Amino acid sequence: MIKSTPRLNTLLASALLAIGLSAQPLQAKPVASDEAQTARFFAHLLSGTPKTSILNLFVTQLPKGGDLHHHFSGAIYAENYLTWLAAQDGKIDSCTLRVVQAGSSPATGCQALSVAQLQQDNAKYRQLLTLWSDADYGNHFHLQVPPDSNFFNTFSYFGALAMPNAAQGLASLKQRAIDENVSYIETMFSAVGFKQNALYEQQARIDEVNRALRLASSQAEVNAVLEAVVGDVQQSAAFAPVLQSYIGKLEQAHQGIDDERFMMRYQTYAARTQDPLQVFLDLYAGYRVAAQSPLVVGVNIVAPENNYVSLRDYTLHMRMFNFLNERIKVSNGNTSRAMNLALHAGELTLGMVPPEDLQFHITEAVDIANARRIGHGVDISYEKEPLKLMNTMKSRDVAIEINLTSNEFILGVKGNDHPYLLYAAYDVPMIISTDDAGVSRNNLSNQYLLLATRYSPSYKTLKTYVYNSIRYSFLNEADKRLAYRRLDKSFVQFEEKMAKLYQKVKHKPHHSR
Template sequence: MRRPPDEISGRRMQHRKLQRSRDSRGARGRPCRRDPSGALIVRRRIAIAAFVLIAAALVVRLAFVTRDLPATLTAGQFETLRAELPRMRAFLARMPKGGDLHTHLSGAVYAERFIGVAVRDGLCLRRADWTLLPRPAGAPADHPCGTDPALVPLAEAVAGGRGQTTYDLLVNALSTRWFVPTLAVPSGHDQFFGTFGKFNAATGGPEWDSTARATAEMVVDQLRQYEAEQVQYAEFMVTLFEGEDRRRLAQALLASPAAAGGIDGQSDPVPLLEAVKGAGLADLVSARAAQLKDLVARIEALRGCAGDRGKPGCTVAYRFIAQVNRNAPPAEVFVQTAHAAALVRAAPGIVAGLNYVGPEDYRISLRDYRMHMRWIGALAGHDVPVALHAGELWLGLVPPPDLTFHIREAVEVAGARRIGHGTAIAFERDMDGLLAQMRRKDVAVEIALTSSDVILGVRGPEHPIRTYLSAGVPVVLSTDDAGVSRIDLTNEYFRAARDQGLGYGQLKAMARAAITHAFLPLDERQWQLGRLDSAFLAFERKVASDLPLPTKARLVARAMLPAGW
């Protein structure tokens, strides 16, 4: 029997109301059965989307890691060498290092070479303090070192059965090798700075000819050493104004009206400079510039690169930095500074800049520091590149107030483009502000880790190299005095990796910084950067090619991980 349509419609409406009532009760607390297929689809879509995002991120990361695969593999391989330090040192010996911007020529020479030169040139040895000395004037042939028994020919002292003992003790005296503190020499600081007076006679003589010969020999030896270490550029600090000419010019300055009342009381260096010019500065500079051209000719003759660029040392470029003895009387410091600035302008292809040298903690340097910075700023101007030893100090070496302004004054007053050492940065007033200023002005800091250790006792986490890096200040690694410290530039890269935990990328950046902050004309600097980049490319390709395939895969996989994993 068929039901009327109205009845059927009414029953359907009642069924729907009942169903809505049941659904409502289920929503208030009673669990409801749903079709699981919809939720499953949503979860699957979420999982797929997550997978796609992760895969995309991995692809992007892989592309980033492998965009320069040889460099990535080289950096990864370097990290594996931290567990095997001899291999790390060998790796760093082969790595290109750009340049050494902070090296004193005489201090770079090893004692053994000075002894050989002293024997060749017939120098004498004063046993009391192990100092090399020239032969006394007028000494007879049978007593070439005179009649004083304290002074003996070095050749005789290192000869015979006991000669090796004398030789060894002399090497120790002319360097920091096996240094042990004594009452007479209580610190590495004193031993380090005391060596220069002991070997000075082997670095030349009172006449320019002997000085030029010794300088040329030292330069060529260092260039050959640098080439063996994959270094392509060096700036040698040398003294280019001394002797009677310097004393005469200083006396003329003191006698001038500009120096009335004392040179150290003059706030304006311009009248002092005019007085020096009137006393013949230009003629002295011209004469020295001509002698420097002769020196370069001697160096090139010794290198012999004209006919064969493959000879040792021929791939290394160099310049000189005119150094000023900061611990001389004020008049001598002023005329040295004026001469150095003028010499840079007269011979820019030979002398690249100026620097003040000598212990920063000595009495005269501390007393006259601010005056020195004013002089440099005025005499160098904007066209003479300046690098300055500043902040080569530490708590206890000098009174606390002397730690608080040396780096800042070198940057702000003297206009230094590079700071040598900068160890005392933590003691400067407003350290962060000074670091920001150095970063903004692109002032580099020349870090010499071994020197800071030997001279100041500052090493490991106490050293501020990471502070400079974290602040974005350009950092270059330097030797300072490789011969006195018995090191090479490779050793400083090794210490940076071993003691400071720096990675391959950071060391590579420092090698490039040594070229970008060299005192070179822009075109030559760009050319040297191209050389360095090519050297790094060849080095990294060689490292990568020597790795077996499983090692490459492992290093790439490790590079894919976030830093610190």
């Protein structure tokens, strides 16, 4: 046996180094975490020509947290509406392809078709889909209305079917969400429905209030008119029953929605195309409902932003929110907080409206109405002081709801024309959402696919947007903590699966024809 000595050990180490070996014990190469491997996998899928089919699998399996910009009636597919209509033995006008309302008849010379009859006529069925959604809009030449009109017109076809089938609608949206790994939806459900002629029987009084609101040129003048209206509402015996009826119907429709996998909460809203008085009554009723029902977590304002009335009354509407913010607080445990507002603002682009109408909508939603989230925000680069505005949004933690498909269809804004890159550069928090998935015939997974293929975000960024959908939700703190825990668990499972899939595909050659 050769005795080991320090000199012999030194000579042995030198010899090993000379032939490229280490005298140190071999160390196992550290294995990358599942999260790190998933990040590499995502980068691999985006490299070169994106591997879209595998990427589609990736984003479908991705835990997506919440869908925060979501319209209940517009999220339901036309096929679902037809199923409900058939179950009620409802009819479709063969000429207009609108629902034949109970007690009415189809247009002269037209037939009242059953859903089965309609579906047997493939041409008519396909035509209905183009009217009740955006199906086939860009696939072939035909006489078309402008895309934004096509989008918003769809609601007049299926709108009457939404509320009577609310429970079925919510259940179908829940199942569809679970199927694509969405665990929370915050949907714009409906207006409360207190009408101006229920408050004032005399049309002259309605006209007087509307005229006063339109002529008001300052916040103080608006407040003075609205104070008087609120006083009248408080004297109205019809108001409280409308609120209670709304809450009761919502609670009934919501039964069975929340469980260990999923939650849903609701916003109510006003339509900005109506008389100023009606807009205010809808907003006021919405604030009052949200103050009473834990299911209603926010108030919004909807309808086309480029409509004449919407443009004329925009600042007035923001002042209505300002007025209500000061007067109605929502209970938050032992304290109270301001109303949660996620306002549609900046869903405009050059050419839709005169340039001056692009300069202030997002700014006023943030500064006057005190919105916590902005829906769309597409015209940011046309605002008067866009850089200051984005810095304000970042400092106040005001998030942007990014709706890629509807922005492309309604506004024609996509790719590098979309302000996504601008908001990203200024670190404005962003949330990926669907808007009206039934009308657009897509889902939240597809929005993440578009985001990935258009802008190549890192996996860390992608994950940030998912967690933002809980962080900027209007859930109460207890429910938000629960949603975070569910999301954490889902990501552990997702990243374990994706790490294994990455090992299978990363060395496979990619053939092209």
